[in-house]
Amino acid sequence: MKKLILTITTVALFLFAAKTTAQNQDVVDIAASNKAFSTLVTAVKAAGLVDALKMEGPYTVFAPTNDAFAKIDQNTLGALLKPENKSKLATILTYHVIKGKLTAKDVVAALKKGNGKVTLTTLSGSEITVVQNDKGIWLKDANGNYSMITKTDIMGTNGVIHVIDTVVMP
Template sequence: MPISSQLKIAAMASVAAMGAFALAAGTPALANHHNKAAEQSQPNIVEAAMGTGVHNTLVAAVKAAGLVDTLVSPGPFTVFAPTDDAFGKLPAGTVDTLLKPENKGQLANVLTYHVVAGRVPAAALGNAIHEAGGTYEFETVAGETLSASLSGDTIVITDGAGRTSTVTMADVKTTNGVIHVTDGVFLPA
């Protein structure tokens, strides 16, 4: 089942669960107000990345690529967010070259290769991996494909060139999506 279908199912289940909770509480208006207040207290994707202390390179790249407005929009988006250490594993000079103004398009392509339209929690991705027989391929906002598999309980992402990265922290919730922290940078083939 495609992630977009899973997202619709998950969203409907989430809405139904919230509705059931509100009815059980006997105060639907108060329950809906509480849910909205809790959601508004969460940061958006860019604010969350800025607050971690380990995504400084990613934030600088998002700014240099002109993607801040997109990643603070309602989305929702799922972002596989490489840490500063992940960017440090790239060949010397790669990040500096990508951050140059003349490489803005290439940088935007690399960054959008880390973004999936919709909110894809780790559980939905894990289910898709199982349903696909162990490896699930999905399209990114860049129009490129990534593959997800499991190593034990850890989600492993393979980029177009066969490089693997692991999700080191899953399901960082934001107002406009979810972040999965990775220990590697995805590069298109």
């Protein structure tokens, strides 16, 4: 019985510590501390957006994983990371960011109010649509492509991150 209590206490302490660590980091630091976002972090640096995304916010970031970036043709991705394409890359990345903090609960409430669909304005000034179907909640970009939200509510000091499986394009 003592081993069970010790195990439960250890797990609870670990979960609390992990949650606290994320809450003491901004959205950029959270992404930088997770290997699954290394391509995103490289792109944010190349676009010169680190300081902007470290500001007070709050922001909602739909963060594509490395696997999401791997779906982009590697020549195209390589070209976007070049200094001469900094503004184009910044436009794509800010298409993944919404001003304000939208938790999963907020998104679900907006979807209910909008009958399964809600349109959001991104930091790039473009609109992106959030839709819900029986398979989950998705982002629909301006080109009609979809990206599934695979994980929600990674809380930071200046916003929240939701993980997506495909890079969305303005």
